[in-house]
Amino acid sequence: MYMNSAEEIHKLMTEKLAGIISAADDQWLEDLIEEDPVVREKWEMLSGAPVPAPPAPWKEVIDFKPKKPLYKILLPYAIAAAVLGATAMAIWQVAPWKKSRPTAASAPVAINYAKHVTLQLADKSVILLDTADAVLIIQGQQISNKNNILYLNTLSRLPAGQNTLQVPAGKKYDVVLPDGSLVSLNAATTLSFPSKFEGRNREISVNGEAYLKIAPQARQPFLVHLPHTTVEVLGTSFNINSYDNSKIRVCLVDGKVKVKAGKKEVLVKPGQQAIFNEQTTSLRTQPFNATVELGWQKGLYSFSDTPLNEVCESIFRWYGVKAVLDNQDLNKRKFSALLEKSTPLSFLLEGVKATTGTDYYFSADSTLHFK
Structure with missing residues (x-):
């Protein structure tokens, strides 16, 4: 039996980012990323792997004045990599993958x-x-x-x-x-x-x-x-x-x-x-x-002195990845940024780390933790 579940593939990508993926699953996923452009696009969006880091990823935005400076992630290469856009994401949800992951038992995949x-x-x-x-x-x-x-x-x-x-x-x-x-x-x-x-x-x-x-x-x-x-x-x-x-x-x-x-x-x-x-x-x-309030319609999302627990909620809404704080004292730290909707999750996490000093990791259940 072979799995065709986009949810399963997303889970494996999260495990790969966290460094907890098995060798067999990692090889299967690597092959799939190489062979299927839609899966490759999804992987690039989550990991930012093929995107060279821009020389100055955090830039002040002039027309917005929160209590602290607001920074913007510049992603010219990431945006260029995301050429499939919404169409690719729609295909991602429903495409029957050319290469499937072997599973232990044969069973129909229920609609989520x-x-x-x-x-x-x-x-x-x-x-x-x-x-x-x-x-x-x-x-x-x-x-x-x-x-x-x-x-x-x-x-x-x-x-x-x-x-x-x-x-x-x-x-x-x-x-x-x-x-x-x-x-x-x-x-x-x-x-x-x-x-x-x-x-x-x-x-x-x-x-x-x-x-x-x-x-x-x-x-x-x-x-x-x-x-x-x-x-x-x-x-x-x-x-x-x-x-x-x-x-x-x-x-x-x-x-x-x-x-x-x-x-x-x-x-x-x-x-x-x-x-x-x-x-x-x-x-x-x-x-x-x-x-700040209307930018989401144009694919822009703003944080302005936003507590990290609210950043966790936004990560779930944007990427479908559960995020938590290991220590509630971390909620005293504030994050400010103006982001493109196409920003890879890895870039966002590095931005939080760079501006708030908050590190992160993924647990075995694919939950994102800030520590």
């Missing part, structure tokens, strides 16, 4: 839904969007599913009830809702929405991070439910971040929104963000930096 962008309809049926055809058939109707965008505004009907779209770590996906509103979902984000917007309001729920462009309908306000807060919209563009449910941010690009938390509410103006703190129950507004 946590690794895929999924749409669960109200009737509980599940569609793997990132491996599905460019044209889907739902309820006998054709809908477009191209370039990581699902168009639901062309449907006249869906199974009645709530639908849930889930985006896993390391991926992004866009959906055009039945009313024509666009929701761009970042990694590790869940969107729940009805089959049809009826009644006084259009209502959806988001957990994670998303950028929304709401179709104007003055007679039917748009409500976005987040953990502990609700955003009321009247035709606008804004970003929401609820990765940390205890500190929710709503950044308004244009239009008008009202953010509610319990009995408190604030009106947000363009260029401002509303911040809700669960611990203090405070709800306030302040200006936001577009590079």
Whole structure:
């Protein structure tokens, strides 16, 4: 029996980085990396192995001023190596590898839904969007599913009830809702929405991070439910971040929104963000930096005096690699950087090490540890 699991290959790559891979698995993986360009691309993204280190990898970014200098990893060679981009990553998830790893027993490989962008309809049926055809058939109707965008505004009907779209770590996906509103979902984000917007309001729920462009309908306000807060919209563009449910941010690009938390509410103006703190129950507004809050849509991710436990969370969202702190005192160390989404994990880890003095290693279960 031979394994065709992308998850298994990813695990072996992590073991290889950690130096705990067996000789047999290492030889099999080396052969696969050499023979298959998609696997080779994945390996280069994780390890940065073929990428020559730039002479000055950390460069100050002028237009952003955190409490400490912010640095940028320059990856001209890494970006050039990542020419397959999103298409290659999509193939990576589903390609039947030419060379397979021998296993001890013959058994079918179960689908790991946590690794895929999924749409669960109200009737509980599940569609793997990132491996599905460019044209889907739902309820006998054709809908477009191209370039990581699902168009639901062309449907006249869906199974009645709530639908849930889930985006896993390391991926992004866009959906055009039945009313024509666009929701761009970042990694590790869940969107729940009805089959049809009826009644006084259009209502959806988001957990994670998303950028929304709401179709104007003055007679039917748009409500976005987040953990502990609700955003009321009247035709606008804004970003929401609820990765940390205890500190929710709503950044308004244009239009008008009202953010509610319990009995408190604030009106947000363009260029401002509303911040809700669960611990203090405070709800306030302040200006936001577009590079920091909106950069993820262009493949840029920012850290600004970010505690290392939050860096660990970001590593999981971007690379699907679990990361932990061996000593919670390490959380006092802060990391600042502006990174390309294509940054190899090894470059990011070396950046953390260089700027915070925090070393790292991988344990036998492929968990990344900062020490």
